[in-house]
Amino acid sequence: MDNKNINVLEVKGLSKQYKKGVYASQGVTFNVRKGEIFALIGPNGAGKTTTIRMISTLLKATEGDAIVDGHSILTEPEKVRQCITYLPDEAGAYKTMTGTRYLEFMAGIYANDANQIKEFVERASEISELGDRLKDKIGSYSRGMIRKLLLARAMMPKPALAILDEPTSGLDIINALDIRRMIKKLSSQGMSFLLSSHNMLEIEYVSDRVGIIAKGHLLEVGTAEELKDKYGTRNLEEVFEKVVLSR
Numbered sequence: 450m451d452n453k454n455i456n457v458l459e460v461k462g463l464s465k466q467y468k469k470g471v472y473a474s475q476g477v478t479f480n481v482r483k484g485e486i487f488a489l490i491g492p493n494g495a496g497k498t499t500t501i502r503m504i505s506t507l508l509k510a511t512e513g514d515a516i517v518d519g520h521s522i523l524t525e526p527e528k529v530r531q532c533i534t535y536l537p538d539e540a541g542a543y544k545t546m547t548g549t550r551y552l553e554f555m556a557g558i559y560a561n562d563a564n565q566i567k568e569f570v571e572r573a574s575e576i577s578e579l580g581d582r583l584k585d586k587i588g589s590y591s592r593g594m595i596r597k598l599l600l601a602r603a604m605m606p607k608p609a610l611a612i613l614d615e616p617t618s619g620l621d622i623i624n625a626l627d628i629r630r631m632i633k634k635l636s637s638q639g640m641s642f643l644l645s646s647h648n649m650l651e652i653e654y655v656s657d658r659v660g661i662i663a664k665g666h667l668l669e670v671g672t673a674e675e676l677k678d679k680y681g682t683r684n685l686e687e688v689f690e691k692v693v694l695s696r
Contacts, residue, residue: 455483456480456482456483456516457485457610458481458504458515458516458643460479460513462513463500463504463512463513464477464510464512465503465510472665473496473499473665474503474662476512477667478667481642484636484639484640485642486633486655486656487643487656488652488655489659489660490647490649490660490661491661492693496662496666498645501535501614504522504643506526507535509523517529517532517533518609532608532609533608533612534603534606534610534612535603535614536599536600537614538618540599542602544587545587547586548583548584548585548587548598549583551587551598552569552602556569570605572605573601576635577598577601592619592620592624593620593621593623593624596616596617600613600631604640607640610643611635611641612644613632614645616628616646617646617648617651618646629655636657649685649689653685658670658671659671659672659673659676661689664696666696669692680692
């Protein structure tokens with residue numbers, strides 16, 4: 450079987466109701482294949498963060514389910530947490546640690562023994578592309594360097610699914626391009642990503658498929674090219690505008 454046809458994530462009618470008749474997210478259904486970068490986009494308050502947090506087991510779903518690498522977020526949340534990593538926009542690192550010490554500390558949480566810690570740190574060091582700067586304290590890093598370190602930390606255990614919220618938020622163009630290339634490289638190695646971003650240029654460049662959510666409902670799913678053709682637009686920003694304003 451072609452690995453590209455294997456679903457790492459299956460989201461089935463996922464909903465979050467905060468009070469009777471008031472849903473932050475309702476009936477959301479999509480899948481993420483092995484090695485795929487799937488972007489979930491929508492305006493503020495659309496339900497994308499709620500959906501991501503339910504999949505990450507940080508919020509309990511009211512209805513529906515999501516299956517991550519064969520495990521239900523409802524009945525097997527611990528197993529789900531073992532096969533995902535979630536990197537929120539506001540994530541930070543310990544500034545008094547060196548980059549290497551931070552990776553060793555985090556590897557100690559993920560790994561089962563000393564050999565695996567060594568393996569994880571070596572993998573993260575390579576992914577980060579920070580070289581000798583890993584010997585320096587994180588407090589001396591730029592925002593872009595910290596983001597590379599955090600992405601490397603998230604990917605060191607080779608999760609079945611990496612969930613990234615605004616992965617390049619606040620970065621300059623060069624560092625944002627570096628992060629996007631890192632994500633695409635990891636995807637080409639078989640890693641799967643669910644990401645959220647307000648940057649439509651980024652989404653168009655990095656994602657294989659896009660889901661557009663508004664007012665809690667997933668309205669469209671497809672490649673950027675498919676969606677541009679369907680709505681007769683020049684770019685994904687214009688697709689986004691047409692879809693969202695149609696609600």
